[in-house]
Amino acid sequence: MTTTSAMTTSPLPTPGGTPTAGATATPVVRLRGVTKEYAGGVRALDGVDLTIGEGELLGIVGPSGSGKSTLLHIVGTLDRPSAGTVEIAGYDIASLSDRRLSALRARRIGFVFQAFHLVPGVGALENVAEGLLYSGLPRARRREMAAEALARVGLGDRMKHRPHELSGGQRQRVAIARAVVGEPALLLADEPTGALDSASGEAVMTLLHELNAEGATIAVITHDTEIAGRLPRQVRIRDGRVVADTSLASGEVGVTGAPGAPDASGDGKGAA
Amino acid sequence: MSRTRRLTAARLGPRDVLHVGSAGLRSRPVRVVLSALGIAIGIATMIAVVGISASSQAQLLRQLDALGTNMLVAKPGEGMFSGQEVKLPKDAVGMVGRIAGVEKAAGTGDLTSSVRRSEKIPEAETGGIAVKAATEGLLEVLRGGLASGTWLNAATGRYPSVVLGHVAAERLGITEPGRQVWIDDRYFTVIGVLDPLPLAPEIERSALVGWAGAERLLRFDGHPTTVYERSTDASVEDVQQLLAPTIDPQNPQNVSVGDPSSALKAKAATEGAFSTLLLGLGGIALLVGGVGVANTMIISVLERRHEIGLRRSLGATRGQIRIQFVTESLMLSGLGGLAGVGLGGAATGVYASTGGLPWVVPLWAVGGGFAATLAIGTVAGLYPAVRASRLSPTLALATA
Ligand SMILES: Nc1ncnc2c1ncn2[C@@H]1O[C@H](COP(=O)(O)OP(=O)(O)O)[C@@H](O)[C@H]1O
Numbered sequence A: 001m002t003t004t005s006a007m008t009t010s011p012l013p014t015p016g017g018t019p020t021a022g023a024t025a026t027p028v029v030r031l032r033g034v035t036k037e038y039a040g041g042v043r044a045l046d047g048v049d050l051t052i053g054e055g056e057l058l059g060i061v062g063p064s065g066s067g068k069s070t071l072l073h074i075v076g077t078l079d080r081p082s083a084g085t086v087e088i089a090g091y092d093i094a095s096l097s098d099r100r101l102s103a104l105r106a107r108r109i110g111f112v113f114q115a116f117h118l119v120p121g122v123g124a125l126e127n128v129a130e131g132l133l134y135s136g137l138p139r140a141r142r143r144e145m146a147a148e149a150l151a152r153v154g155l156g157d158r159m160k161h162r163p164h165e166l167s168g169g170q171r172q173r174v175a176i177a178r179a180v181v182g183e184p185a186l187l188l189a190d191e192p193t194g195a196l197d198s199a200s201g202e203a204v205m206t207l208l209h210e211l212n213a214e215g216a217t218i219a220v221i222t223h224d225t226e227i228a229g230r231l232p233r234q235v236r237i238r239d240g241r242v243v244a245d246t247s248l249a250s251g252e253v254g255v256t257g258a259p260g261a262p263d264a265s266g267d268g269k270g271a272a
Numbered sequence B: 001m002s003r004t005r006r007l008t009a010a011r012l013g014p015r016d017v018l019h020v021g022s023a024g025l026r027s028r029p030v031r032v033v034l035s036a037l038g039i040a041i042g043i044a045t046m047i048a049v050v051g052i053s054a055s056s057q058a059q060l061l062r063q064l065d066a067l068g069t070n071m072l073v074a075k076p077g078e079g080m081f082s083g084q085e086v087k088l089p090k091d092a093v094g095m096v097g098r099i100a101g102v103e104k105a106a107g108t109g110d111l112t113s114s115v116r117r118s119e120k121i122p123e124a125e126t127g128g129i130a131v132k133a134a135t136e137g138l139l140e141v142l143r144g145g146l147a148s149g150t151w152l153n154a155a156t157g158r159y160p161s162v163v164l165g166h167v168a169a170e171r172l173g174i175t176e177p178g179r180q181v182w183i184d185d186r187y188f189t190v191i192g193v194l195d196p197l198p199l200a201p202e203i204e205r206s207a208l209v210g211w212a213g214a215e216r217l218l219r220f221d222g223h224p225t226t227v228y229e230r231s232t233d234a235s236v237e238d239v240q241q242l243l244a245p246t247i248d249p250q251n252p253q254n255v256s257v258g259d260p261s262s263a264l265k266a267k268a269a270t271e272g273a274f275s276t277l278l279l280g281l282g283g284i285a286l287l288v289g290g291v292g293v294a295n296t297m298i299i300s301v302l303e304r305r306h307e308i309g310l311r312r313s314l315g316a317t318r319g320q321i322r323i324q325f326v327t328e329s330l331m332l333s334g335l336g337g338l339a340g341v342g343l344g345g346a347a348t349g350v351y352a353s354t355g356g357l358p359w360v361v362p363l364w365a366v367g368g369g370f371a372a373t374l375a376i377g378t379v380a381g382l383y384p385a386v387r388a389s390r391l392s393p394t395l396a397l398a399t400a
């Protein structure tokens, strides 16, 4: 169902905090030459180029330790790259202060975690409403939207249930409701089915597919090849490099024509 | 489609700040109680120390108000040569009564007699009770009252009847009139027992016999040894100047004049000066309580790593994380402070009601105690809050 694939021509550079106006299809995410080195010399990401257009549903797959979570954190502006540029919803994040990045997350990005990270002892509705706490919306409106989001994920009858009164699959759906309640430009999910049995995982993936069909842009980390196989686009990562991207012509991996991009084609591990 | 809006972080409303700040407390009530306890004890101690001394002071001031500060007492002074016995003139009471501004004067005369429960008790065992002759006006000048019985009057004063001060009655084991006591060589009938007299403790320890009766039955020479007078409030100072020259125009230095209420005033002042030692102990408890709160906050931040990471991912700024934990710390110490004010106030109340004192907890002490808690809460919460806000969101979210 994806109508837009990765853009390969680069639009105007973006000044600090002000996204480029007027672009018809500003990609939701554009990474160029993103490298992340941790203290101790671990290179978790090594020259990653990745563009995600509006309305895409993609899977990020790769073995454990390949850098998937690191990539998701950088795309989610929870971390900054050691090198390279990151643009989210048209904002160049290098030019944004921590405060503005927080605002960007509050309005444009939703996260779903493997461990759910729900607030214990608090009902489902309040957990979802927490997703709008930093948005500046008034409290009554937040609760209203939270109730709608809960109904949307099929938990309209579980508003007052606290996390320990819900099954794993239900908890993850609460977490998804919390992530999408503010209608973010981008939904990021790190192994959302990792802690679930296959039936619950199935339900969660179906929900993500539905949300995408309604227009949400979603990136899902998974190492379940079966789940990944059903996603419209797959980005395969190994040792911090993108080794395959089904949205690109096969064989042309990681190099998207950006000038000065590092030579990433030399590893010879082309996609199938 | 143009989005030229700059990104600005939304502010949390006061209600939302309270909401996030109390989230941690609501989920751990036992810990809240335990860590607020130190502060509560500290504040309670300080409030009780200040409250109890304020209550005692209020009691004395109230008493002073009732007793008045317009009574003066004249006694024979030290003689010019040691050992020389100075006597006030027989008519001293009448002379004082005629001074302008004096409303009423009365006198007592010391007797050498002793009073005992019965003739069988040896004379040496007087129990420290003096026998005095008293003029009829004495009770009124002292603003004293009768616990039971009647006061001396012209009729009873002539006969072997006696009124006991409340200490004297206690020592003699007499609670009601009608009993007899042995004075010198005969029985006197107790016709009344007095209430306590804070302005004249010497009368409390006395057995009082009428002036005429004392002269007739106890060989009283008629010279008063103490003259009491009440004047209008405005003329107290003038009367004080005039007392000695009026009583003894030739040798005014032989008369010493005193103001019994000044002792009570001084006592009230010292009661008001609360024990700094106890206050210091309260301060130490408060400090320990503050350390307890800081400790709880550090643990809270460690435990809620995931929550901090989650909130950062939901768009919380560092400032908002800081505010959350400072608010939590403030609530924790504020709860302790409230409990402390309540406990301290209650302790003061119990002390006051058992001692029959008015219940006074000075507002400045409550305000000061509460301000101290808030200051402690801020200081205790600041370091943990800054640590929480500096936490890397990715590390906070990592499930290790
Ligand atoms: N905070 C960190 N400090 C140091 N090394 C890290 C940190 N986070 C991840 N790494 C390392 O970076 C690499 C990629 O990790 P990660 O992105 O979590 O991989 P994945 O999610 O694909 O399993 C791993 O070798 C991991 O050990």
Ligand SMILES: [Mg+2]
Binding pocket: A068, A069, A070
């Ligand atoms: Mg991972």
